[in-house]
Amino acid sequence: MNRTTRLYALVEELRAAAPRPRTVAALAARFEVSARTVQRDLQALMETGVPVRTTSGRGGGWSVDPHMTLPPIHFTADEASALTAALATADAHAPYAGAARTAAQKIAASMTGPASAAAHHLAARIVALPARSDSAVRTAVEQAVTTNTVLRLTYIDAAGRESERAVEAAGLLTANGMWYLIAWCRSRQAGRGFRLDRITAATPTAERARAHDLAELLRGSAAADAVRPAPLAALTSPL
Template sequence: MRADRLVATLLFLQTRGRVTAREVAAELEVSERTARRDLEALAAAGIPVYSQHGRGGGWSLVGGARTDLTGLTAAEIRAMFLVAGPSAASPELRTALRKLVRALPATLRSDAEAASKAGVTDGTDWSRLPVTAGTPLLDALQGAVVDGLRIRLGYARPGSPPGTRTVDPLGLVTKAGVPYLVAGTDLVAGTDTGGGEAVAGSGHAGLRIFRLDRITSVEVTADPVVRPEGFDLATAWRALAAPMEERMRGATVRGRAEPTAGRVLGVLFGGRLRLGGERADGWLEMEIDGPSPEVVAAQLAGLGARVEVLEPPEARERLARLAAELAGLYGEG
């Protein structure tokens, strides 16, 4: 489209100060004749563009005039390029960022370019397995959310056979690096058919969370999404996430740990771990929240004698059973 090309030509002029028709043609991938015609069109439209013939000539903006097409502050530009730098962006976003850089005043351009190179997003875990859904699925989900179209979703929840259901995609949320789809379903509050990760309580019946790395297929339909009245993605996410977070803290295990085990415990349990002061025996007081005493005990088993669970009894019994099983499998004789 010529209007887009004229804007790109103006931005290129601002970036370079003085250009030739040949340079514009190479930058915008058009013929030299088309580039010259666009430069003349800018001048005819009242833009202060003029040409200088002869050696060292070219096209320039009169007096170094500029057109700031962004209206962004320096802090806003830096924040945007830090989040959406080219090293982590899709091809479309990289193209948009390049265009934006050309539109920025010279005083802001260097900061934007530096911010765009300040971070890298690695989409795999340490075993090199992807931790997000494949790009085609993610693109399809984003398109369905933006276009407001229902989708037929293939989903494989651990421990359950994969299935397909029709949902209303309402938004995408990333929590601790893991992306989720928030969608409306035909469920009522308090029911669970295995089609997602959580059902919100009163006021959010039918809303459900789907982990993107468990989505196996996305088929976009022609049917419009039915959005709940007054729906707000952030509010809905908090309502959906709260029960899951509560389940992660459904039980507390108390005990003691060697000081050298503190770092490993921190990696295993994060904010669910509370280490207290040093005991008379030189060990540390330890409290850990988890879904159940048995689950926490199983997670602690790998630390062997570096930790001791004192209560509740269910956690100690679980560790005793695990110890007996391992001794029977690996013990001598």
């Protein structure tokens, strides 16, 4: 068993045992490797963001939260190559770009032989001119959208006027290479779009935002005809 296969197998072994921990000795015996090799593999998983953790003392060992990981997904070589290229070249200033990069690294690490070579070749032939946006702002926007909380921001509109806003994030819109936060603006008492590169400061709060329908907030705006990207349709269909 090569190391890439063993890393995936380790995660699945911990998922199957969850919430009970597995000791290094037990894992070493299971995969017929040394305890040192298992320790090194578990450390590598932690460094790539896999939520494995260790507890000490009697009954301790290594475990993983099954709700924080996905079971193995079997991509074809073409699918893996396309995903790697798309994720690896994602705009570094786009929302969730950090997660996209680590996802690309995990997919690339799982590929070997012709599939790996094809993915690297394709990614090397794609370039992009990144948009400018503050990373702290981007992180705050990501948090507000993901956790459905109120966001306080400083915004400069197209005329150069600066204002302070408290907004209830509803979603994200991308158009012509730009990203917009679509939200209910408490100051204007209406739905508004805020271009991310015009947000000069953003502070997340713990206050829960009311639920808002994204299509309703866009109604009557220049983005009223916005549609969900086709690759996301499967993720938004009823379970």
